[in-house]
Amino acid sequence: LSRHPLFQIMLVVQNNSAARLHLPGLEAELLGAAVDSVKFDLTIAATEQPATGALRFTVDYAADLFEQSTVLDLTHRLIRLLDRATAAPETPMSRLDVLTGAERRTLLEQWSGAPARHPADRPVHRLVEEQAQARPDATALVFGEQRVAYAELEERANRLGHHLAEAGLGRGDVVGVYLERGIDLVVAVLAVLKAGGAYTMLDPEFPAERIASVLGHTGARLLITRDGLSGRLPGVAEVVLDRDAEAIAARPAHGPDPVAGPDDAACVMFTSGSTGRPKGVVSPHRAIVGTLLGQDFAEFGPGHVWLQCAPVSWDAFALELFGPLLSGGTCVLQPGQRPEPAVIAALVREHAVTTMHVSASLLNFLLDEYPAAFTGLRQVMTGGEAA
Numbered sequence: 001l002s003r004h005p006l007f008q009i010m011l012v013v014q015n016n017s018a019a020r021l022h023l024p025g026l027e028a029e030l031l032g033a034a035v036d037s038v039k040f041d042l043t044i045a046a047t048e049q050p051a052t053g054a055l056r057f058t059v060d061y062a063a064d065l066f067e068q069s070t071v072l073d074l075t076h077r078l079i080r081l082l083d084r085a086t087a088a089p090e091t092p093m094s095r096l097d098v099l100t101g102a103e104r105r106t107l108l109e110q111w112s113g114a115p116a117r118h119p120a121d122r123p124v125h126r127l128v129e130e131q132a133q134a135r136p137d138a139t140a141l142v143f144g145e146q147r148v149a150y151a152e153l154e155e156r157a158n159r160l161g162h163h164l165a166e167a168g169l170g171r172g173d174v175v176g177v178y179l180e181r182g183i184d185l186v187v188a189v190l191a192v193l194k195a196g197g198a199y200t201m202l203d204p205e206f207p208a209e210r211i212a213s214v215l216g217h218t219g220a221r222l223l224i225t226r227d228g229l230s231g232r233l234p235g236v237a238e239v240v241l242d243r244d245a246e247a248i249a250a251r252p253a254h255g256p257d258p259v260a261g262p263d264d265a266a267c268v269m270f271t272s273g274s275t276g277r278p279k280g281v282v283s284p285h286r287a288i289v290g291t292l293l294g295q296d297f298a299e300f301g302p303g304h305v306w307l308q309c310a311p312v313s314w315d316a317f318a319l320e321l322f323g324p325l326l327s328g329g330t331c332v333l334q335p336g337q338r339p340e341p342a343v344i345a346a347l348v349r350e351h352a353v354t355t356m357h358v359s360a361s362l363l364n365f366l367l368d369e370y371p372a373a374f375t376g377l378r379q380v381m382t383g384g385e386a387a
Helices: 068-087 101-111 124-134 150-166 183-194 208-218 245-249 285-292 316-325 341-351 360-369
Strands: 009-014 042-048 055-061 139-143 146-149 174-177 198-201 222-225 237-240 265-270 280-284 305-308 330-333 355-359 379-383
Touching: 042 068, 055 068, 124 150, 124 183, 124 285, 124 316, 139 150, 139 183, 146 150, 150 183, 150 222, 150 237, 150 245, 174 183, 174 208, 183 198, 183 222, 183 330, 208 265, 208 280, 265 285, 280 285, 285 316, 305 316, 305 341, 316 330, 316 355, 330 341, 341 355, 341 360, 355 360, 360 379
Parallel strands: 009 042, 139 330, 174 198, 174 222, 198 265, 222 237, 305 330, 305 355, 355 379
Antiparallel strands: 042 055, 139 146, 265 280
């Protein structure tokens, strides 16, 4: 290892009297020893000065990792923290400011830029509806040979939204979407939001125990599924799309009465559970809208074609789906539940995909095995693991 396996930063407090060496007939003096190596990435030693009670600090750092200016900044912040803590010992540590005014302005103004402007007062489905009104004939979704325009997507989601409301879905209720990736899945997600609920994605390839755990933690009492998957999860009411198709088609084509607001839950996502039990994260409409609109980390808008290939239970699903739908772009849905490199390369080429998000390992694989997949792409995002 190039680093200490247990910890990389050490704080030492020397508050004992300095030892003196006494040898008969000799005078001994303590001298500092120059060292050209360090044991840890960063070592901060505080030595109490008996005469004054003050602390004398020395800092050793790995020059391969830190520049001297960085270490000086860290040291000044530590001293500033100690000064303010001793001046107001009753103040909680979390409220002690370690930044100078100039540093704070750099963080909040120079580096962060102007506050993002986005329609924070409108929920996700309302913004998709506005795109349908502005460009009804534009392609919203592509899945295999199917192409769905914004107007058609809006109408189908409205009808299913009314059907869900009649089935008892109310504001804040969590609904399990138990479908494979495809057009029906997107319609179901939007319909849940229109009816005032929050969706949680249930991958049909997940073990039944995992899905039952998600349903139990969310308290979901309603499931949207299809005939071939119906009945696998007992104890939950179901809306079976193909079985209920006639009743759904008879529902009104206009949107349900507004129910959910920007602070209501839009979705519940779960971690993988690799460190134990999966943990649920509730994301409100405001969070999704604020992440995807009024930002400059990527370009959004008509003319952009996004690929949706992340597993539907991942957080990237919302980015890849609502990134285009909230801004008038097109979302290309990859068939299958898991990202398939060869399929991704083919879809990018066939549909002139402009924006793609993949994990770092998949990005590296595509670069090695399918470099032509990046021809024509304007934006590639990655994350989730070290590249």
